[in-house]
Amino acid sequence: MTKSTDNAVTVRNVYKNYGSTEALRDLSLDFPRGQLTSLLGPSGCGKTTLLKIIAGLLPATSGEVLVNGEVVKAPGPDRAFVFQDFALMPWASVIRNVAFGLELRGMAKSEREGIAEKYINEVGLSGFEHSYPHELSGGMRQRVGLARALSVDAQVLLMDEPFSAVDEQTRRKFQEDLLGLVKNENKTFIFVTHSIEEAVYVSDQIAILLPRPSRVMEIIRPSGFRHKDVDSIRREPEYLDIVDRIWASLRSYVE
């Protein structure tokens, strides 16, 4: 946490209480620019809470969040959210869903649909522009959610268990695609997951959170295999070591 030369997001001494429930206690964490940081921890430890505070959707009880050095008070165009349950508008076509962020910014229809088209293509959904969410599979729906977040061109992408509602094969494909995105998009990713393997596979930095009231217990930076081929990562000794290490430190909290 010390050598924070260039952090896109900084969380400083954040506390969050829900009534008498203390969800976060004195949580501090840096998110290096252009990298993917995972938030990993047992269920109910406050990962979603932290992500929503960073997004500006929830106020912190005390402490502050800085995005590019500015204190977060509300949602802003520098951050985009990918939702666990996709949060697509069922009454709108794929292209309108993807362009929705731009629509809210008041961009002209032809312009925003041009941009949406590009990202629909990028997530591999071309041909489905005029389909409706109920006509798509879960995996395809999350691609729409991802395209929507990408199309507003925010510097920080906040992803709350984005792959938890899709099947295992789709999930693996998503993980590989995510690595490609981190490499090519030059954005900062904050990624919440339950899965140790997933966290180790995709992350530049993994923050392990303690159960409620939550703080950062440990930060792990897998480095050795980050530039390896996506297919071989799961066979890397370092990958396996880190998975074991995280499990060893988390297992005491899982009864």
Place this chain on the structure above:
Amino acid sequence: MTLFGYKLPNMSSLILWGILWEIVGQIELTFFLPPLSEIFATLIEIGGTTPFINALKETALAFSIGTFSAICIGVPVGILMGKNQLIDELLLPWVNLFLSAPLTALVPVLMVLFGFGLKSIVITTALFAIWIIVLNSRAGVRQINQSLVEMSKSFGASQLDALTKIYFWAALPEILSGVRIGFIRAVKGVIIGQLLISIVGFGSLFELYASNFLMSHFWAVLIVLFALSFIIAEFLAYLERRVDYYASRR
């Protein structure tokens, strides 16, 4: 329904009831029930006359203004109630009260307040329709998927954006079913209003026919009203089914 292996169209049993009516009418069981054929003959006869057309126009006018205002006021109020705790607590008791109140009893008061004309009937119609529209819009908003709301916030939606681009559409299936029930109630409202005031629209016709024992005239008008309200209700039910696909996917 199928008969001798043929699939009959919906409501073909009506034909059977029509025949029964005709028979009862022909044997002159009661003056109250003239044969159906006579009623239709009367209908064709009076259908083109000025009093009938005027009555239809007056009713349609009162009905459209009444339901239009009920929707324009009811839907936004219902959405705001669903969104805002304070507004909800202020208004909900009144809405519930008026929803179950015997509104017919209010019509004479309205007549005193607003005169014996179109205005009173419009207000009666709106009063019959609005409460269920409010309540359904409110219910539609309350079951909204919270992550849709958060989604719109996270992409920078203003309050107005959220209202018109998210809340309204998310609640649309409930709003439409509220509007359908509201319309059915509005038909009651407009007719009850006219009957009580009895110098406007169908009210004056009913008054005229009933006091002169013109039973087939009476029935002819009644059948027109029944048919019209049925068509309106069916049309709205059709609209409702069209948005059902996303109501079930929330």
